[in-house]
Amino acid sequence: MERKIIELDQGWDYMHKGITKLRRILEGLPEPQFSSEEYMMLYTTIYNMCTQKPPHDFSQQLYDKYREAFEEYITSTVLPSLREKHDEFMLRELVKRWANHKVMVRWLSRFFHYLDRYFIARRSLPALNEVGLTCFRDLVYMEVHEKVRDAVIALIDKEREGEQIDRALLKNVLDIFVEIGMGQMDHYEDDFEGAMLQDTGAYYSRKASSWIEEDSCPDYMLKAKCLKKERDRVSHYLHSSSETKLSEKVQHELLVVYANRLLEKEHSGCRALLRDDKVEDLSRMYRLYCKIPKGLDPVASIFKQHITAEGNALVQQVEDAANSQASSSSGAQEQVLIRKIIELHDKYMAYVTDCFQNHTLFHKALKEAFEVFCNKTVTGSSSAELLATFCDNILKKGGSEKLSDEAIEETLEKVVKLLAYISDKDLFAEFYRKKLARRLLFDRSANDDHERSILTKLKQQCGGQFTSKMEGMVTDLTLARENQASFEDYLRNNAAAHPGIDLTVTVLTTGFWPSYKSFDLNLPAEMVKCVEIFKGFYETKTKHRKLTWIYSLGTCHINGKFDKKNIELIVSTYQAAVLLLFNSSDRLSYSEIMAQLNLTHDDLVRLLHSLSCAKYKILSKETNTKTISQSDYFEFNSKFTDK
Known part of the structure; x- marks a missing residue:
């Protein structure tokens, strides 16, 4: 049995009734919901009209009427309702109309579904859903989007001023800008976002221009x-893609435009915050400017200038003190300077880690600042020498720095960090080695562990080459003690070889130690015997090493027989050589002493001055002056007392 043909007018009349019912439901008018029978009848009507044989296949006409149904609804109902409302009321109406429109698209797409499956697919036409949304875009959105944009921006500015607004409404409105693009962001970006960002810039430009005049730097940063x-x-309510653009716009107006004025504010800018230790404000400054490209550059520059000025002031204080006080106290002043520089470093390193979150820019600023004043000459001494002297005071017995073991370790760690800023590290190594030599050779080192510890730290900081000689010196001392023990065994086993004097010899490796002058001193007979005996012992151990005697580093304990009592004198080898001459002569001239000892004028003047003109006058001199002359005569001062 053949199916009855449905004519276009007849079929569309039935469809139009269904569409009118849907519109009444959407408008909230009294209308019962669609029953499943009604829905099926509407769907079937379209199906039948599209599957009739030509010329009764009305697919194209129905496709066109589908669009016309939306256009008619929009022009007769939607646009008039929007045109009569303004501002927030218009926004609410738009949200309602968009929601209704989407419902209408969904229902009509179902009624006309057969078109989507076959007719549209074969002809590559826009899908029903797309046609429905395009109608709203072309007829509604294009008419109202500018008013909508302005209303939304006005509400955003109200909220910025502290007023309560309906955020959910704004979210729904802005979702329309996104959804109307059907997968593209063009409408949101071109029709809303650009203007919103422009307004944001203008808003914060106005705010910043008054804040910068009225507020202190910390108050401005709080705002x-x-x-x-x-x-x-x-x-x-904004789309997530706006976040970066919005932040950059606000940052530009608040922080970039007025960066110099803000940071340079006389009583509250970056310099003042550093001067007054405003750690929280500095942290806030960092957090605000770290997000801006090159935003931290001026902050780091001021940080560097501030530290440089503080360091230079410390150096100047020592210079001024040295110029105004007796020179004897300048050494102590210089040691205080190193301690203060360490404290300065501790303080600003804490700023770098805490306020500036270890940012490389601030590490660099700190380094460059310290390099300025850590390489200055202070009261005629290089910083390399001052640092070596500071270490010496910590490490030697009776040094001026009285610290616990833990504090010593901590201080040594900090000293090594300071060394990183000194340009001539080799000069430091030279001074350090000389002072280390004196500590080791004269038994002045307070603690072997600390000596090794600082060498380990120096090695980590400057490399193995830097410390190899120093490590060699420490090792040499250990070997020298073993060597001395062997020598004492040798003497015990060779009674005939014993010199009758207690003799301790420290054998060192030339390459490790600072260079010392070696003079051909004519030793007294007692000492010559000692040297020969030790040579004999040493040759039993090795034939390939040559011993060079450094008399200037030796000490002697000699017994002085004075009128009142015998006194043990601890003197240098040179002083002992002079004094022993008086065992066989009561009175000797300057030239006789010089000839017997084979010394230069300079050395002999110094030596005789120390024995006859200094605090302890072991020799009496004729003439009785405070200087040594080549015409002077010397005698053993038998009246000397140790009081």
Whole structure:
């Protein structure tokens, strides 16, 4: 049995009734919901009209009428309702109309579904859903989007001023800008976002221009926390793609435009915050400017200038003190300087780690600042020498720095960090080695562990080459003690070889130690015997090493027989050589002493001055002056007392 033909007018009349019912439901008018029978009848009507044989296949005509149904609804109902409303009321109406329109598209797409499956697919036409949304875009959106944009921006500015607004409404409105693009962001970006960003810039430009005049730097930065509120805005109603653009716009107006004026404010800018140790404000400054390209550059520059000025002031204090006081106290002043520089480094390193979150820019600023004043000459001494002397005071017995073991370790660690800023590290090594030599050779080192510890730290900082000689010196001392023990065994086993004097010899490796002058001193007979005996012992151990005697580093304990009592004198080898001459002569001239000992004029003058003109006058001199002359005569001062 053949199916009855449905004519276009007849079929569309039935469809139009269904569409009218849907419109009444959407408008909230009294209308019962679609029953499943009604729905099926509407669907079947379309199906039948599309599957009739030509010329009764009305697919194209129905496709066109589908669009016309939307256009008629929009022009007769939607646009008039929008045109009579303004501002927030218009926004609410738009949200309602968009929601209704999407429902209408969904229902009509179902009624006309057969078109989507066959007719549209074969002809590559826009799908029903797309046609429905395009109608709204072309007829509604294109007419109202500018008014909508302005109304939304006005509400955003109200919220910025502290007023409560309906955020959910804004979210729904802005979703329309996104959804109308059907997968593209063009409408959101071109029709809303650009103008919103422009308004944001203008808004914060006005705010910043008054804040910069009225507020201190910390107060201004507190107000700049509105950046967070702008990010909050994004999470509540703007599209997530706006976050970076919005932040950059606000940052530019608040922080970039007025960066110099803000940071350089006389009583509250970056310099003042550093001067007054305003750690929280500095941290806030860092957090605000770290997000801006090159934003931290001026902050780091001021940080560097501030530290440089503080360091230079410390150096100047020592210079001024040295010029105004007796020179004897300048050494102590210089040691205080190193301690203060360490404290300065501790303080600003804490700023770098805490306020500036270890940012490389601030590490660099700190380094460059310290390099300025750590390489200055202070009261005629290089910083390399001062640092070596500071270490010496910590490590030697009776040094001026009285510290616990833990504090010593901590201080040594800090000294090595300071060394990183000294350009001539080799000069430091030279001074350090000389002082280390004196500590080791004269038994002045307070603690072997600390000596090794600082060498380990120096090695880590400057490399193995830097410390190899120093490590060699420490090892030499250990070997020298073993060598001395062997020598004592040798003497015990060779009684005939014993010189009758207690003799301790420290054998060192030339390459490790600072260079010392070696003079051909004519030793007294007692000492010559000692030297020969030790040579004999040493040759039993090795034939390939040559011993060079450094008399200037030796000490002697000699017994002085004075009128009142015998006194043990601890003197240098040279002083002992002079004094022993008086065992066989009561009185000797300057030239006789010089000839017998084979010394230079300079050395002999120094030596005789120490024995006859200094605090302890072991020799009496004729003439009785405070200087040594080549015409002077010397005698053993038998009246000397140790009081």
